[in-house]
Amino acid sequence: AESTDLLLEVREEWSTDVGFIYIKTQNAECDYTLPLDHPEQCDRPNDVLDNITNVNVLHEISWIEGDDEKRSPGIKQNGLDWDKNDHGESDGVLWIISISQIIKEINSSNGRFNHAMCDHTGNRSTGNLIDCEALSQLPGGGGGLYAIPDEQDTIDEMVNQSNGSLGALAKDTNGDGIWDTTAVLIGIISANQIEKTGKWDDYKEFFAHVESVIDEENRPDKYRINELNMTQTGLSKILEDVSDKIYLDLLGMMPLSLFFTVLIITLLHRSWKVVIISGTPIVMALAVTFGAAVLLEMTLTPMIIATFPILIGLGVDYALHMVNRIEEVRRKRFDAAVEENERRRRKGLVPLEVPDLWDPEFYRSCVMDMSKTTGVAVLISAATTIIGFSVLILPNIVPIIPIRSVGMTLVAGILATLVFSMILVPVLIWLLKFNKRTKSPINWASISKLPVKHFAVFLLLAGAITLAGVTNLDEMDKPISGSDQTPDNIPSMQAMVEYSSTFSGGQTSLFIFDASEHVSDQDMKIRSLEVLDAMDALENRIEEVAYTNTTSLITFLEAVPVTIAEPESGITLYNGNLWGLLHDECWESNSLECAAWVPLDALSNPPGNGREELRKDMVNVAYDTLSKEVQWMLTNVDGSKALVYVTQPYMNLDNASMLRDDIDLMLDDPMEEQGIRVSPLTGGLPVSLDINEGIHDTQNYTTLLTLLILTIVLCLVFRSFRLGIYTMVPVAAIIVWQPLLMSSGDVNVNIFTAMIGTIVFGIGVDDAIHVMHRIQEEGETAVGMSKAIEKTGMTIFETTATTVAGLGAGFFVAFPGLVNFFILMMLLIGFAFLTSVFLLPACLTADHIIRRRIKGESSFIDFGEGAVLTDEKMNAVDAILE
Structure with missing residues (x-):
């Protein structure tokens, strides 16, 4: 952005990092809507000693800034800018602007003025207006110290001579005529130069130093009577404090996220073994991902930490799909053997040996069967998710560096999760002898037929919501929110x-x-x-x-x-x-x-x-x-x-x-x-506006580019343009639904929510791929689609419930922007489940029905529930009435 380029140009020659020390006297606490004798009135109303221009108050402010008066040894005792001629190389401070500094500037200006009159670079005609030789014999050129005068009258005269210009640096906040509030502006050398001072390695340490200087216990006892309230602030300080707060919030959220995830998995499967089976690959993948981030010296920003529950959800997704498919294959073979023996018993034949569920060869063949079916779907979904998230890494598309870091973290995390899941899940099932004994409390056999039987209802409902989303697309252009989106209680x-x-x-x-x-x-x-x-x-x-x-x-x-x-x-x-x-x-x-x-x-x-x-x-x-x-x-x-x-x-x-x-x-x-x-x-301001525009552009570009890339990839994967398009329909629908959620008054666009489109693509496309892959496996018929939904829908429901539960820990963070992020993620992931399980088969059903009607063929919706006449070879025959 132009503003950023200009800022870099400015930084070559000036400081652009400005800190503030916000200062209030006791008078600022007075409420003059109350009587002076009211019990809630301040202790000393209308006290001129609380005026910012009081000599003692100015001396205290000057003490924390640094001046020419004698001090005790130690950097905490000599003010923030103890070396006025170092250009920030020793104390990290380039300049200070405040009412105290202006008065010190005025107090010492006559000496500099006299020197300038004698020593300036002109033709020395000014020297004729002053006795330069006499002044050269005087210390400081006959001028005052760079310090606050000791006489109140002198200060009052300086304030009067300022013609009100000092009023911009001090304010009367309660209308009693006393300046009770001021601020000290501090020009700080840039963050990449602060370590050159040899005293601090980064801004965090420098801000801690500022806090120690302005701490009431550090200020001289003689100033205690002033009872000044000093608070360090400024953009860099706020960013540091907010990042620390969010970081601690997210670290505190991790155990809750794990707890909720474990709780839901346990409730759904009624077995602690599933927790170990699905959790071990995730823990190892997270350790590799965040360990690599540390080794590569990537800062663990709040945005990177926020990917933690997302990676947990994707890890559970891969693990449960494999667990359920292995269990399904074993049960199907076991049940087939039992049925075959029953048939052989009725015919008087010798029964075959029923396979042992834990026979090594039998289990290995079941794992291989899973690898050829669900394993392929998991691999495809992981690959497409990685491709989708890789859009966040491209600097030409995503100018916001923290978002690019998130993209790299997600790509590395998903790759690690996939590898560990493929290797460990079958092994852990075998070692723990896990056997799923509970049935889903949801009757998926009945539910699976709904999107086929009542496809028109689902299409009309999805179409109405999509239309509403389109009409609210301007909600995505909300400006990036500010202080109302930060954690509370940050001084x-x-x-x-x-x-x-x-x-x-x-x-x-x-x-x-x-x-x-x-x-x-x-x-x-x-x-x-x-x-x-x-x-x-x-x-x-x-x-x-x-x-x-x-x-x-x-x-x-x-x-x-x-x-x-x-x-x-x-x-x-x-x-x-x-x-x-x-x-x-x-x-x-x-x-x-x-x-x-x-x-x-x-x-x-x-x-x-x-x-x-x-x-x-x-x-x-x-x-x-x-x-x-x-x-x-x-x-x-x-x-x-x-x-x-x-x-x-x-x-x-x-x-x-x-x-x-x-x-x-x-x-x-x-x-x-x-x-x-x-x-x-x-x-x-300009950089904030350009960041705002950059985040919105990133949100739009990444969403559209991810949609395009994933559509192309899925067309190639399924070797069908038609199936690739249909697989992306559920995911595209929920992206269009997002503006409806953004229209809530307390939901704003921020650097977190700007990533949601791409993240939901990554998670949503997983669900759609599993459903479509199973439909291809079972056949694109009414029975095949219903069976695919019955078998896959249960697993997608489990993974969705687990992911949403993990994200639910976000309700406990103090950062409204993050709460919004997690709420939107939970809702959109829930929508991804609904659209993949119901909208996708409804679209395929509508497609088949339209094509059959055009060709004049029979109805597509046939679950084989009626009686069918067959010949001796079990082939269907037409009934003939004679």
Whole structure:
């Protein structure tokens, strides 16, 4: 996706991983709809000590950020960004943005401003406005420390001079006039570079370090009176926490899944032996699959763990089909021998020896018979399932890497399950001497005739449901859900939701403002006033979009106060902020109000252009007045490109998409200032939207491609285009039925449900293949189809019940997105059973009836229930009335 490519371009020169520390004072807990003396009112209402701008509160926030004040030894005692000049190489933090940081920026800006006035890269005309030699003798250039001032009055003056710009970094959440909530934004080096610090191997360890720094027990005792509530959040932190929560949920689900599976198998077969027979291959296959994933250093993501019950279901499917077929073959031969002996007894012949069920040769022949029939069906179903799941691996079809990992896991898991089942099931039956003694409580002999006798009813019912599914196909285009689909009680998620609501932010996008081709005499093109003015004009347009704010170089230039006096007379030339200084009308005007500026023209050589040259130099001064971490946050090292951050609250992706399109249209408009390139939006929102689109495209492409590939494979397997099409009808039907389930208000598309189409194809086609293969074996007649359903339907029912039971453990996970995934899987697998057992034979019956009527032949539906006259050779003859 373009947004992802742009993000990679940004990451080459900037940090795009942003963390947050969401901070609330005790005042935020106050409810001013209640009287101040109400027992549920907070402990200290209207207390100015709880204002974010209180000197003690700011000192505590600064303490966890890192500043120039003396600290105790140890990385936990020196703030998160203890090295301001390391570019994140030592502490992992590139920059910090907060109300505390802005005040520290302002407090130390006069020293940097003085140095810039003397040391900038221009023609040094600015040096004529300041005594550089005297300043060189002062520590820090005569400026303040990068720290919070100790005087409350000084802080209040800085807040007042900000003209409300600090209001974007602190909020009054309960309307009492006290800023009670703020946030610290942290630019973190990328995940693949964090280990270069030598202190943390990954984000998980770094986030643990952040938690240890902001922990109340770690903060100095003198700040305990503030009682600040600090919560770490941010997209990367949330992903880490959500993944951990889901991972633990799924690990906890595994024993339940196994328990439910064992319970259903035991209830259906009334034997613990079946549990061992079907379970052993599955356990070994899972061990091989997940062991291989670990050896190949694949991350065991929640999506991979979620395949656990699916593989259990497929393993049980293969095992039970083989178990039941071996038992059926043995019983059929045993019963045939008993009947033959009865016939021989009536004729007075010597009875034959009835085979022993556990005779090695007899058992081996039964296994070989199973291998030639059901074994082939199992092999075909496994092969087609593997082919179907392999679609999830193709990078051109599936751009979402976690889904590709799931595809690889499923393919490897099914292959391992097939191999272990084929080898172990016959052996375990023999070793355990398993003999199925119970009959199914369901009368399959009667049920098996229904789809043949009443085929029209089944076709009309399936057609009506399919039509309803088609009319609801737009349900599959629902946007990927957000916080409402995450587990509850995750502090980082709750903090981000609250931050998003309070600050109308939380979803950060950005775009590149590239001035590398701009015609300017500046080496660093971003330092051109024409470039900065073009950036400002574009930002003003973007901020007209609803719920949208921007942050750039200009934001900080507007926040830093500055005062300049004429060196000879001492008259104040300017008192305001850096951005205002660069745009003061007196740079160009000779009006009476600008009389004190006119003598500056004499500073040039030759005289006359002093103000014009000085203004160019002041752009450099203004830029160099900003701290290094602010420069690193907003411009690249070469000074040819800048980033503009665009913040919006978390919102429905449909609405967010419209806002993104509006902004991208503005960014696509040609710039009036030549030589400037502006990229489309990238970052959090655009990538989320592209992932949303990618998941929907993946859902559609994988479903259609799997349908096409499996249809072709089945046509080749059954050597019939007709049978290949009919075998796919039940599976295709349930895919069309899926939108009906998605129309439920609490079911949303997510990265899990996006895989359902292909997974259901894989499981559903198994059922259809077994039914079709048995129909081919028994014959495509009314009797043959009913017998195929009677014999195969029972096994498919058992495997479906077992798989659904295993997935039923998903009800116990705390992640709504996963619960939806398992519910949909259970329902669709149930539908796969119904369509394979009832819809498939109904379609074949309709096909035969239509063709017979066209040819004028007799009725197809004949179960041989009437009397039939035969000759002495048992051939049917017509009855003749004389």
